[in-house]
Amino acid sequence: MLARIFSASTLGLEVAEIEVEVDVVERGFPSFKIVGLPDKAVEEARERIRSAIKNTGVDFPGHKVIINLAPADLPKTGPSFDLPMALGILSASGQLSSNLKKTIFLGELSLDGSVRAVNGILPMVMFARAQGFEEFFLPQENIKEVEIIKGIKIFPVKSLRQLLLHYNEVAKINPLKPIEFLKNTEEVDFEFDLSDIIGQEHAKRGLVVAVAGGHNIYMKGPPGAGKTMLARTVPGIMPAMTEKETLEVSKIYSVSGKLGHFSLLRERPFCAPHHTISRIGLIGGGSYPMPGEISLAHRGVLFLDEFPEFPRHVIEALRQPLEDGFITISRVQASCRYPAKFILITASNPCPCGYLGDPKHQCTCSPGQLARYCRQISGPIIDRIDLHIEVPAVAVNKLTSDNNKFHGKTSREIRRIIQAAREIQQKRFAEVSLSCNAEMGTKEVKKYCHLTLTAKKLLKEATENLAMSARSFYRVIKVARTIADLDEVEFIDSAQIKEAICYRPK
Numbered sequence: 001m002l003a004r005i006f007s008a009s010t011l012g013l014e015v016a017e018i019e020v021e022v023d024v025v026e027r028g029f030p031s032f033k034i035v036g037l038p039d040k041a042v043e044e045a046r047e048r049i050r051s052a053i054k055n056t057g058v059d060f061p062g063h064k065v066i067i068n069l070a071p072a073d074l075p076k077t078g079p080s081f082d083l084p085m086a087l088g089i090l091s092a093s094g095q096l097s098s099n100l101k102k103t104i105f106l107g108e109l110s111l112d113g114s115v116r117a118v119n120g121i122l123p124m125v126m127f128a129r130a131q132g133f134e135e136f137f138l139p140q141e142n143i144k145e146v147e148i149i150k151g152i153k154i155f156p157v158k159s160l161r162q163l164l165l166h167y168n169e170v171a172k173i174n175p176l177k178p179i180e181f182l183k184n185t186e187e188v189d190f191e192f193d194l195s196d197i198i199g200q201e202h203a204k205r206g207l208v209v210a211v212a213g214g215h216n217i218y219m220k221g222p223p224g225a226g227k228t229m230l231a232r233t234v235p236g237i238m239p240a241m242t243e244k245e246t247l248e249v250s251k252i253y254s255v256s257g258k259l260g261h262f263s264l265l266r267e268r269p270f271c272a273p274h275h276t277i278s279r280i281g282l283i284g285g286g287s288y289p290m291p292g293e294i295s296l297a298h299r300g301v302l303f304l305d306e307f308p309e310f311p312r313h314v315i316e317a318l319r320q321p322l323e324d325g326f327i328t329i330s331r332v333q334a335s336c337r338y339p340a341k342f343i344l345i346t347a348s349n350p351c352p353c354g355y356l357g358d359p360k361h362q363c364t365c366s367p368g369q370l371a372r373y374c375r376q377i378s379g380p381i382i383d384r385i386d387l388h389i390e391v392p393a394v395a396v397n398k399l400t401s402d403n404n405k406f407h408g409k410t411s412r413e414i415r416r417i418i419q420a421a422r423e424i425q426q427k428r429f430a431e432v433s434l435s436c437n438a439e440m441g442t443k444e445v446k447k448y449c450h451l452t453l454t455a456k457k458l459l460k461e462a463t464e465n466l467a468m469s470a471r472s473f474y475r476v477i478k479v480a481r482t483i484a485d486l487d488e489v490e491f492i493d494s495a496q497i498k499e500a501i502c503y504r505p506k
Helices: 045-056 082-092 121-130 141-148 160-167 203-215 227-232 243-255 277-282 313-314 319-324 367-375 377-384 396-402 411-428 440-448 454-465 471-487 494-502
Strands: 002-011 013-024 031-035 064-070 104-105 136-137 153-157 216-219 301-305 326-329 335-339 343-348 387-390
Touching: 002 082, 002 121, 013 082, 013 121, 031 045, 045 082, 045 160, 064 082, 064 160, 082 104, 082 160, 104 335, 121 136, 121 141, 121 243, 136 141, 141 153, 153 160, 203 216, 203 343, 203 387, 203 411, 216 227, 227 301, 227 343, 243 335, 319 326, 319 377, 367 396, 367 411, 411 471, 440 471, 454 494, 471 494
Parallel strands: 002 104, 031 064, 104 136, 136 153, 216 343, 216 387, 301 343
Antiparallel strands: 002 013, 013 064, 326 335
16 A cells, blocks of 8 residues: 655755655565665664554554655655654554645654654745645654744644544644744843943944944954954844844754754854864855854854964855855755855954054064965955954053943943844835845945935045945945944935944055
């Protein structure tokens, strides 16, 4: 008897429908085969399924069992097909009878028949809803990932036995009741607060502008000036994610197995890889391409401390993602495209020893060391960073002063200001697929960035005198647009242009 059960598989963030065909043949010697390009984890499912069915209290057929995972030319990876294959065997052997045409099943089986969590549930549920499926059975541990998904009945499953009782109408499984998405408005206390940093007002202002508009920022200064601490305060001033952004980021973490099977990712990610990271670790890769740090930082921050210490070929790999907002990874087994729209925050010393130009310390670097250090970061990478900030050493009198508490705004107060600026941008880009000023292209800059006559004149003079490239020209306008949003003004004036120009590399 032939049975068909529907499942799904992920390749990157793309989802494919998988048809599990099971045939129990009474003729021939008893055997159990799985075809359709299964990997090792899928092949080993034979022993898990056999034990799970027996320990559930039903019979494993003593005949020839053939399972085909269609389409046959698509590689099948992971243990998520255990549950649909077990149901297919029970259906083909006449121990389960039900209409399963509009239903998708996913889950890994334990030897005792319990269902374990799997990766990639969130994008697969969203795919099933888009394809018109009515029901989705998934592991109980994965329900937090899909609690805001509407338009499809989601059933949490603890064990194969529970599923059989459901279809035999002995004990029905109640579908998950979706909850409303609410922005994360909780006042979280972060480890680092901007009010804890003494001095560095120019650097703080640069960070506020960068976060408000989603711009990249480069901080340069001597050791101990506070560059790393400034970067660590950014999570405390990041605006809340929208529902669309929450789902985008959570899908990446779900596929990579980093969501933890607890809930959606509510806070914007902050990734800070060590400078010894490989190129694959940064941009992603592997036989079956998995997301790297730039994709895990999507809609959040990628912080690269000691920027020139990263290998040059690793830094150069950032060129295309910084410009396009996505990364395409091609391998023999597959080709995947992952989103990579992040704020790049980098920090470095002015030279290997860190004291070039410092009036109180003598630089001990040779000309050759300085040349090699500077060559690590190419011009095209520098040109793709919107804000360049000098972070000088903090004066001794500020550090030793009895009244050294910063009386400015706290991270919580600044976050509200940035949130207001982001809401202005969301209204501006309501009709286009943009979320912040940094994502604007040339067409959008011309449409949404209106300059006064004095601002146009000032920008023209600066472009000629500073020999700015066309990319730099438009990036200055985008930064000025963000400053105008922080000032809550519609037109960009010369004051905003002046500040934006100050952030260009000297």
